Amino acid sequence: MPRTAKVPEVPFIGALSRDAGPLSRQLAQAMRDAVARGDLKPGEALPSTRALATALGVARGTVVEAFEQLIAEGFLESQQGAGTQVAAALAWEPERETRSPARPMPGDAAQLPAAARAYASIAREFTALPQVPFAVSVPAGAAAPGDEWRRLGNRLRAGGGAAPSGYGDPQGALPLRVAIADYLRRSRSVRCDASQVVITTGTQQGLFLACQVLLDRDDTVWVENPAYRGITAILESTGTRERIARVPVDEEGIDVDAGIAMAPQARAAFVTPSHQYPLGMPLSMGRRRALVHWAETHQAWVVEDDYDSELRYAGHPFPSLQGLAPERVVYLGTFSKILYPSLRLGYAVVPDGLVDAFVGARVLMDRHPPVADQHVLAAFIAEGHLDRHIRRVRGVHAERRACVIAAIGRHIPKDLAWLQPSDQGMHLVLWLAPGIDDRQVVAQAAEAGVSLRAVSPTYAGGSGPAGLVLGFGGFTDQQIEDAAGKLAQAIRSCRAPQP
Ligand SMILES: Cc1ncc(COP(=O)(O)O)c(C=O)c1O
Incomplete structure (x- = not known):
């Protein structure tokens, strides 16, 4: 008699509907x-x-x-x-x-x-990781803004622009916009003045605003493959998954010819040109020109997510893409990496014709960011503290990064996992040998008290090569050493038994 598989009862799962999404x-x-x-x-x-x-x-x-x-x-x-x-x-x-x-x-x-349902699922996916190695964007204590920050806060809150007041300018406090425009012109070759700067609560809001303002429902967009989940999750939750053209990335960054072949009429391209997220390569000059040329000839927008360009450890930071085409590029920056993420301050630099639209969208979202912190930050930049601070943070992070690279080298043999070369930012990518499932390693490591994110979910459809995103921010040598040992064990336990 043929054997029939036992079918379990699953009352805990209600009916699934083919009309209600994947x-x-x-x-x-x-x-x-x-x-x-x-x-x-x-x-x-x-x-x-x-x-x-x-x-x-x-x-x-x-x-x-x-x-x-x-x-x-x-x-x-x-x-x-x-x-x-x-x-x-x-x-x-x-x-x-x-x-x-x-x-x-x-x-x-x-x-x-x-x-x-879509937003509830995103809430779970974006839960902050415990602040232990190798969570990303954990500020290093030695790189905290420190005394000047406190002094400016006290002074300004006692009677300056940071004292309690009525509603502020939805575009952001003018002194901060002036300070940011000045900083970006000089350090990032961004072509702008204060009238084009919109203060955001960080790049995440900048990405959301850009999607609200630039995209109609039927528009197709280019997104790098792999990409930051913060952009793919916005697009998935507000539009149709099929309209996202996931453009491959190679050692020169986003492959512009492939994007043109996939979706020549796309309305916008979301890119990370200074430091491809998560892989880490910069966009080559040839590709920068090709991307800008496509945008100019197709009336498309480029959204430049410049999330960590200040933290380059070899040579100088790359100039912005915006400087090549200020009329077509929306430039997004953040203070999350160089100051600290809970500050929730960043900026969008937008072409003149888009300023009102960005301000209108942000008024409906949250009116404006807290005024007091904007004034403290404006003074911090204007009095020259930010430049000094960035130099200090770069030194601290370069050291933390070297510590992680050395610990990984000591604990994890190259036939099990190897680091992707990169010279910037607050994270490294550790590729896993074939057959090792990165999500499984993340779960195993979490049980051992190690925080990680998997690389494969950053690829289209959630499946790509297996790897791990390792943050190296505010952890001690000992914490990193211990975590590297536990990570090695987690990876080994997820390796299929060798024949
Ligand atoms: C590629 C990328 N874009 C944007 C962000 C969001 O940064 P923010 O804290 O400014 O919202 C991050 C945060 O890590 C990031 O990695």
Whole structure:
């Protein structure tokens, strides 16, 4: 008699609808909700992907994709030979215990509007990592802005522009816009004046504003492949996934000819020319010219995300792309890397004709950033502290970076993983040998108290070569040494057994 596979019952997953977006995303959400409701318990074993796919009447690949996403988020864990289970670590995570069950669940999550489900999933994906090695953008104590920052804050709050007042200028405080325009002209070859600067709460808001202002619903956009999730997640949540042309990146940065072949009429290109995110190469001069030429001849916009160009460790920072075509480029910068991310201040430099549109979009979003910090930062730049500070931060980070490179070299043999060459920023990419799943390594390392992000989810469709993003900010030598040892163990445990 032929054997029939046992089909499990899965009441914890409601009906999936083919009209409600990608099935794998619905399935992942249904499982997160089941964990939040307590229908799935930490440590509980899940049916195999094959059995679950049969029970739900979906392709096995759909279940595999959902499982991979949840493993990357730390909701599930999978061990060679032991199947997949709900992560045991969820049992003791205090934030989850106090926050998630308290959230009202309006009936079945599948009934929520598609936008609500998409944003809820993004909230989980963007949860900040514990501030231990190798989380990215953790400021180094030795590179904190220090006494001048405190002194300026006290002085200005006591009676200067930072004292409490009414609504401010939605474009940003004028002294800060003047200081930023001056700084960008001199250090980044950005062609601008203060009237083109819009103060943001960081590059993330700049990217969101650019999408709101520049794109119509039917527009196609170029996005690097791989790319920062902060831009792909915006585009996925506000438009249609199919309209994102994921343009390959090689050692010269984004391949402009490939972009033209894929989507010549795209409305905008989102790029990281100084330091491709996450891989790290700068965009070559030939490609810069080709990109600008395409934008000028097709009336397209280029959005330049210049998130960490100040932190270059060999030679001088690259000049901006904006300087080549100020009429077509929206330039985005941030103080998250050179000061600290919780400051939440950055800027967009936009062509004259777009200033009102950016200001209008930002008024509706949050009116303007907190005025007091803008004045403190304006004085910090105008009095010359920022330039000195950047030199100091660069030195501190160069040292932290060298410490991580040495520790990785000591603990991880090259046949297991190797570092991508790069000379800038606050992170390194560690490629994993074929057959090692980066999301699995992230989950394993998290259990050992090491924070990482996987590289493969930054590629189109969430699948690309396996690698890890290693931040090297504010950690001590000892913390880095310990974490490198634990990381080596996590990578080894995820390697398929050798024949
Ligand atoms: C490529 C890239 N763009 C933008 C950002 C967002 O930075 P912000 O803190 O200014 O929002 C980051 C943060 O790490 C980043 O890596």
